[in-house]
Amino acid sequence: MRNVLLVAELALREAVRRRLVLALLGLTVIFLGFYLYGVHLLQVRLAERAADIGLDRPLRSATFSYAFATLFGLYLVNFLGGLMAVLSSVGAVSGEVESGTIQSIAYKPVSRSQIVAGKWLGFAVVTVSYVVVLATGLLVGVRLITGFLPPDPVPAVALMALSVLVLLTLTILGGTFFTTLANGIGVFLLYGLGFAGGILSSVGAATDTPLLVRLGSVASYVMPSDSLWKGASYFLQPRTLIDLQRLREDADGGGNPFVGTTPPDPTFLVWTGAYVLVTLALALLIFRRRDL
Amino acid sequence: MTLAIETRQLRKEYRGRAVVESLDLEVGRGEVFGFLGPNGAGKSTTVKMLLGLVRPTSGEVRVLGGSVNEERVRRKLGFLPEQFRFHTWMSGEEFLTFHGRLAGLSARALRDRVPEALNLVGLGGRGRDELRSYSKGMLQRVGLAQAIIHTPELVFLDEPTSALDPLGRVEVRNIIHSLKDSGVTVFLNSHLLSEVEQTCDRVAFVNQGRVLRAGRMEELLGPPRSLDLRVDALKPELLSKLRKLGKVTASGEGRARLALTAGVDPASVAEVVVGSGARLQELTPHRPDLEDLFVELIELGGDR
Numbered sequence: 001m002r003n004v005l006l007v008a009e010l011a012l013r014e015a016v017r018r019r020l021v022l023a024l025l026g027l028t029v030i031f032l033g034f035y036l037y038g039v040h041l042l043q044v045r046l047a048e049r050a051a052d053i054g055l056d057r058p059l060r061s062a063t064f065s066y067a068f069a070t071l072f073g074l075y076l077v078n079f080l081g082g083l084m085a086v087l088s089s090v091g092a093v094s095g096e097v098e099s100g101t102i103q104s105i106a107y108k109p110v111s112r113s114q115i116v117a118g119k120w121l122g123f124a125v126v127t128v129s130y131v132v133v134l135a136t137g138l139l140v141g142v143r144l145i146t147g148f149l150p151p152d153p154v155p156a157v158a159l160m161a162l163s164v165l166v167l168l169t170l171t172i173l174g175g176t177f178f179t180t181l182a183n184g185i186g187v188f189l190l191y192g193l194g195f196a197g198g199i200l201s202s203v204g205a206a207t208d209t210p211l212l213v214r215l216g217s218v219a220s221y222v223m224p225s226d227s228l229w230k231g232a233s234y235f236l237q238p239r240t241l242i243d244l245q246r247l248r249e250d251a252d253g254g255g256n257p258f259v260g261t262t263p264p265d266p267t268f269l270v271w272t273g274a275y276v277l278v279t280l281a282l283a284l285l286i287f288r289r290r291d292l
Numbered sequence: 293m294t295l296a297i298e299t300r301q302l303r304k305e306y307r308g309r310a311v312v313e314s315l316d317l318e319v320g321r322g323e324v325f326g327f328l329g330p331n332g333a334g335k336s337t338t339v340k341m342l343l344g345l346v347r348p349t350s351g352e353v354r355v356l357g358g359s360v361n362e363e364r365v366r367r368k369l370g371f372l373p374e375q376f377r378f379h380t381w382m383s384g385e386e387f388l389t390f391h392g393r394l395a396g397l398s399a400r401a402l403r404d405r406v407p408e409a410l411n412l413v414g415l416g417g418r419g420r421d422e423l424r425s426y427s428k429g430m431l432q433r434v435g436l437a438q439a440i441i442h443t444p445e446l447v448f449l450d451e452p453t454s455a456l457d458p459l460g461r462v463e464v465r466n467i468i469h470s471l472k473d474s475g476v477t478v479f480l481n482s483h484l485l486s487e488v489e490q491t492c493d494r495v496a497f498v499n500q501g502r503v504l505r506a507g508r509m510e511e512l513l514g515p516p517r518s519l520d521l522r523v524d525a526l527k528p529e530l531l532s533k534l535r536k537l538g539k540v541t542a543s544g545e546g547r548a549r550l551a552l553t554a555g556v557d558p559a560s561v562a563e564v565v566v567g568s569g570a571r572l573q574e575l576t577p578h579r580p581d582l583e584d585l586f587v588e589l590i591e592l593g594g595d596r
Contacts, residue, residue, distance in 0.1 A: 006393055010379070017381040100377040104438060107343040108394040109366040292345040 007118020
């Protein structure tokens with residue numbers, strides 16, 4: 001475990017020293033500032049409308065507007081977290097093999113598995129922290145501006161963090177046998193597959209096409225990131241908003257393809273947990289046998 | 293001889309093509325061993341197999357009496373790769389501290405060893421600078437410090453002087469000598485044959501992953517094959533006696549080169565000169581150097 005922590009510490013220090021963390025913090029401030037300014041404008045506009053009809057505060061329906069603003073803000077956070085997980089770790093293993101830096105590390109009394117596990121751990125801390133900080137910043141900002149807080153933000157952020165871990169672990173696995181470029185392209189294609197699966201599933205439900213729904217379901221097991229987001233989005237919506245969307249789904253079969261109206265299936269969550277563990281175990285095994 | 297390295301029919305194939313065919317190698321503990329061969333001879337692949345970085349296709353490897361996959365063996369190894377690449381955002385001290393910790397050194401040991409290693413490779417006072425500000429030669433020095441910071445028992449140096457100026461080469465040579473003096477086995481992979489000649493106890497020539505010839509330096513190079521001599525006067529009777537010992541090429545002013553006939557003892561030349569009454573002013577033996585032997589072996593394709 002000592003060696004795993006040592007390699008993880010290297011990954012963390014590298015992120016700090018190469019100004020990755022600094023760049024992320026800067027971009028986070030810009031993103032949050034920009035988005036929250038938009039929320040502020042929305043709140044001002046809704047307050048003005050309420051004043052126009054003689055009310056001293058926005059209508060109750062304004063809560064839906066704030067909920068959607070929070071929802072799509074966190075959708076962006078989820079997307080940025082995924083992007084960050086892939087881009088920051090895409091060269092973590094393959095890049096060091098290609099450059100030869102790994103040679104002076106791998107001959108030391110540290111196992112290959114410890115090297116990969118340490119790198120995974122280091123980048124997991126960076127990327128999960130990023131998602132948590134960004135999501136918390138957005139939630140707190142919206143709460144301060146509008147007074148709105150989603151009903152269950154903790155499980156929602158936890159599912160977003162799990163989604164980021166899925167992408168990170170796949171990227172680390174790819175790095176043990178692909179080149180850096182091929183690995184990056186491969187993981188983004190898988191990410192796209194998960195997203196496409198979510199859309200197909202919604203289209204299938206709207207058009208009553210079971211095959212499309214099944215395809216979407218298969219895609220979500222191959223790449224769980226989109227389904228994890230939909231699970232997270234369930235916890236972010238007020239009960240009345242979910243009921244309204246379900247009514248619409250029951251009426252015409254169509255729903256919003258970017259948000260979910262049901263809590264995540266426990267079986268799916270177990271599958272996703274196993275997915276991360278098996279992917280990581282595969283990465284450790286493959287790298288143990290790789291010639292450096 | 294207690295062995296530090298032992299390989300039996302070691303073979304490595306990449307996609308069916310043998311890079312190392314069948315390597316039998318023995319390196320004694322405490323030796324400075326030179327591993328020589330042309331580009332593509334399988335030297336770096338062999339070193340990587342000895343370090344556990346590359347898995348052999350077949351054959352046996354024993355390092356320091358055990359398997360290179362054992363942690364206790366790896367703890368005693370040092371390695372400077374040929375094209376050493378670094379995490380250049382680190383300072384020299386951070387870099388050595390990280391590698392020392394990986395090798396199992398305690399924080400207390402590191403406090404002493406990091407400045408010692410930096411001083412040893414001539415980088416004292418530059419430890420706080422980031423590696424990105426180091427010259428190529430300085431990077432090679434800090435790479436060498438990384439290989440020896442944990443006082444290993446067996447050190448692999450792959451082209452350790454390729455980026456160094458003449459002064460740096462002398463320093464590395466001195467480091468190798470001091471490693472040998474403290475009982476460390478050094479496995480030296482180098483194209484600089486003069487370096488190898490000055491540093492190594494034994495060498496092996498390899499090509500296509502086979503040992504063409506191996507032995508102690510004096511065994512491989514053999515006795516001198518020619519002599520340069522200078523006498524006060526190269527008289528005809530002396531020339532005639534010298535011609536019985538080999539082919540003489542006189543160059544005037546009492547100077548001549550004598551290519552010795554096989555089996556002639558070089559010491560007998562001095563006896564002949566002095567016996568003829570001439571004053572011997574210079575007698576310089578010439579033996580073939582590693583470069584001659586290298587070219588000969590590679591041109592012959594390894595046939596003895």
